[in-house]
Amino acid sequence: MIKYRQHLLGLLSVRRSLLLTTVIVIALFFQLFTPKRTVLTAAGPEKPVRIETKDNSSPAVPVTLEKISTSLKRGSTLQALLLNTGISSSDTVSIIDALSPFLDLTRLKAGQEFEIYFDNKQVNRIIIPASIEKEIHVERLGEVSFKAEESLKELINYPMKKTLTVDSSLYGSAVNAGIPDSIIMDLIQLFSFDVDFQRDIHRGDKLSAVYELVYDEEGKIVDTGKIMEAELKTNGQDLKIYRFVTADGRSDYFNEEGHTIRKTLLKTPINGAYITSNYGMRINPFSGFTTMHKGVDFGAPRGTPIKASGDGTVVIAGYNGVYGNYLKLRHVNGYETLYAHQTSFARGIRRGSRVEQGQIIGYVGTTGMSTGPHLHYEVRYYGKQVNPSTVKFPPGRTLEGVELQLYKNQVRSYNASF
Ligand SMILES: [Zn+2]
Numbered sequence: 001m002i003k004y005r006q007h008l009l010g011l012l013s014v015r016r017s018l019l020l021t022t023v024i025v026i027a028l029f030f031q032l033f034t035p036k037r038t039v040l041t042a043a044g045p046e047k048p049v050r051i052e053t054k055d056n057s058s059p060a061v062p063v064t065l066e067k068i069s070t071s072l073k074r075g076s077t078l079q080a081l082l083l084n085t086g087i088s089s090s091d092t093v094s095i096i097d098a099l100s101p102f103l104d105l106t107r108l109k110a111g112q113e114f115e116i117y118f119d120n121k122q123v124n125r126i127i128i129p130a131s132i133e134k135e136i137h138v139e140r141l142g143e144v145s146f147k148a149e150e151s152l153k154e155l156i157n158y159p160m161k162k163t164l165t166v167d168s169s170l171y172g173s174a175v176n177a178g179i180p181d182s183i184i185m186d187l188i189q190l191f192s193f194d195v196d197f198q199r200d201i202h203r204g205d206k207l208s209a210v211y212e213l214v215y216d217e218e219g220k221i222v223d224t225g226k227i228m229e230a231e232l233k234t235n236g237q238d239l240k241i242y243r244f245v246t247a248d249g250r251s252d253y254f255n256e257e258g259h260t261i262r263k264t265l266l267k268t269p270i271n272g273a274y275i276t277s278n279y280g281m282r283i284n285p286f287s288g289f290t291t292m293h294k295g296v297d298f299g300a301p302r303g304t305p306i307k308a309s310g311d312g313t314v315v316i317a318g319y320n321g322v323y324g325n326y327l328k329l330r331h332v333n334g335y336e337t338l339y340a341h342q343t344s345f346a347r348g349i350r351r352g353s354r355v356e357q358g359q360i361i362g363y364v365g366t367t368g369m370s371t372g373p374h375l376h377y378e379v380r381y382y383g384k385q386v387n388p389s390t391v392k393f394p395p396g397r398t399l400e401g402v403e404l405q406l407y408k409n410q411v412r413s414y415n416a417s418f
Pocket of ligand 1: 293295296297376
């Protein structure tokens with residue numbers, strides 16, 4: 001425990017005296033609110049059993065052992081790798097035997113790492129990092145006899161707070177502030193229900209975020225966790241969002257009043273794009289006539305990922321001369337969205353596919369009637385195109401009663417802690 005506090009101190013090296021209290025509050029807070037992450041995602045519904053090793057993360061390896069770190073080359077096999085390090089063929093056979101219940105050897109990826117320990121030229125132990133929280137250990141039991149077992153690492157989530165003022169771009173400023181990429185993407189996604197990132201973000205806007213970092217037993221950051229709260233001050237609005245686990249066990253984000261921030265559709269289904277043509281009258285680049293442009297065009301480099309604006313079903317994944325490769329998604333409450341001129345669809349996206357909000361569905365291109373790479377995006381309400389930037393989506397879920405009380409308590413304790 002002490003180790004993690006020190007680690008956090010090191011990371012947040014500002015205003016030490018105040019910080020010490022804050023960190024302790026955070027640590028206590030986290031013991032109260034965050035369940036320990038010991039459950040494996042790949043383990044299915046059954047709770048994985050922690051298998052005890054002599055010491056449960058890095059095994060105590062006598063210093064006399066010689067260590068070779070190696071990784072699987074493309075097109076190679078585990079057998080070849082073991083033989084290449086000088087392991088005898090009989091040991092290789094029994095190691096593979098011992099490993100096979102724990103590791104699907106046909107699905108090993110190029111780059112998979114192996115730490116192989118030798119005792120006097122004879123293999124003694126192999127450690128295989130299988131995921132962030134799991135290692136497979138193989139140990140020699142005797143002459144040509146090996147035992148394999150799983151070792152689960154105990155991972156602990158701690159919150160980290162970052163505050164920044166937007167300089168040239170929100171993304172760049174967030175990177176400079178040291179916010180991990182995946183967290184920046186999530187933040188943009190969470191605020192994009194209310195903020196049009198092309199037009200609403202300006203120099204001087206302020207962002208603060210509290211998010212989890214996942215630490216292993218040695219205090220090393222191994223992953224990012226969830227955003228717990230965030231605040232964006234832009235365009236005269238002060239948007240605050242908080243993560244909350246509702247009674248049905250699902251987590252979602254709410255504003256201070258307890259309204260969900262998830263509206264039906266995202267305003268911007270693409271990151272890092274700029275609007276090249278808005279909804280409304282314009283001169284058609286092909287006919288030269290003034291026509292109604294019934295969508296919004298986002299300029300972006302070819303291959304830029306396109307995200308589903310909302311949860312929905314793919315009703316068209318096809319091609320025509322005007323739209324090129326295009327997808328149409330059906331959402332709740334009579335809404336449909338359309339994404340045209342794609343270079344290709346994302347893997348697995350076809351008619352009938354279910355998609356989640358924010359999921360990548362395809363990539364920007366210039367197929368069909370198009371003068372350059374861009375996404376032509378339409379929102380339709382009961383079949384008629386509407387302006388995506390002004391359409392008012394119905395409000396989603398609102399917390400009530402006991403849940404609202406619990407939520408408000410949590411918000412108060414967050415505000416006091418961070
Ligand atoms: Zn267009």
